[in-house]
Amino acid sequence: MLRLAIQSKGRLNEESTALLREIGIDIDDSRRKFLAQAPNFPLEVLYMRDDDIPQVVSSGTAGLGIVGLNEVEERGFDVKVEKKLGFGGCRISLAVPKAVDYDGPQWFQGKRIATSYPGILKRWLQENDIQARIEVITGSVEIAPAADIADAIFDIVSSGGTLVSNGLREVEQVIFSEAVLISSGQLSAEEQATLDEILFRIDSAMVSRRKKYILMNLPEASVEEACRILPAMRSPTVMPLAAKGWCSMHSVVDEADLWDKIRQLKAIGAEGILVLNIDKIIP
Ligand code: PRT
């Protein structure tokens, strides 16, 4: 049975379980245990701390895992990144006290840097030919400069609010991370078929997340122009209306372009425009 390791609690837990639900894999969360079997899919979910996920996947204890790319890079275990999942986005950055006159990476020469990511930091220091002391701290890294434990920090940043409220300034963005699906790269044929099905379902869920279904009434004379505005997957669906000279047009549009397309469609006479969420798109 293929096993998937996910974070038991923390920032990635909720979106990992939401993704499984979205791709039709039921997991009984209510009586969450160490291990839970999906009743409707050949998958077992293993709940654990995110720090341990790269190791259990690399050793084959779990064939698959969902974890931040930052943990994969830090731990250095041999795993294969199968898919970027589009959530848990962050970066790991170097930050210095606001008042420091920072003049580039060489500023770190001889300094003390606090971090929970010594592996990634060590590589960056080597690449930039910098000798610095790494102070490994597992929590609240951002208080290290004020506590005089370090001169700078290397930590996860998403909104940047934590840095600002601790009087720190981000000066180097070293890696960008998001949640990724990883595998051991050594699955049996049966497990590989299960992974292929999971990847296929994730792709369609991710495509549909960025798309909207749009339908409207349109003067027949504007159909050609509307097809140019809304290329759709193959071509838009056009159906006649009882009212003479009018039709109904249905199509799929990228959410990013939605308001621009609506403005163009209104300009050519579209009326009664409906925009709906899409549950799944199977290409
Ligand atoms: O208990 P366990 O070991 O499983 O969890 P954990 O405490 O080690 O990790 P957790 O749940 O905090 O984070 C899991 C993963 O979420 C990380 O490994 C990253 O891949 C990802 N992630 C995304 C983040 C953030 N965004 C984030 N903002 N992890 C941590 N943070 C921290 C950041 O360090 C800062 O202190 O959140 C704080 C707020 O950030 P700002 O910049 O928005 O203020």
Ligand code: ZN
């Ligand atoms: Zn952790």
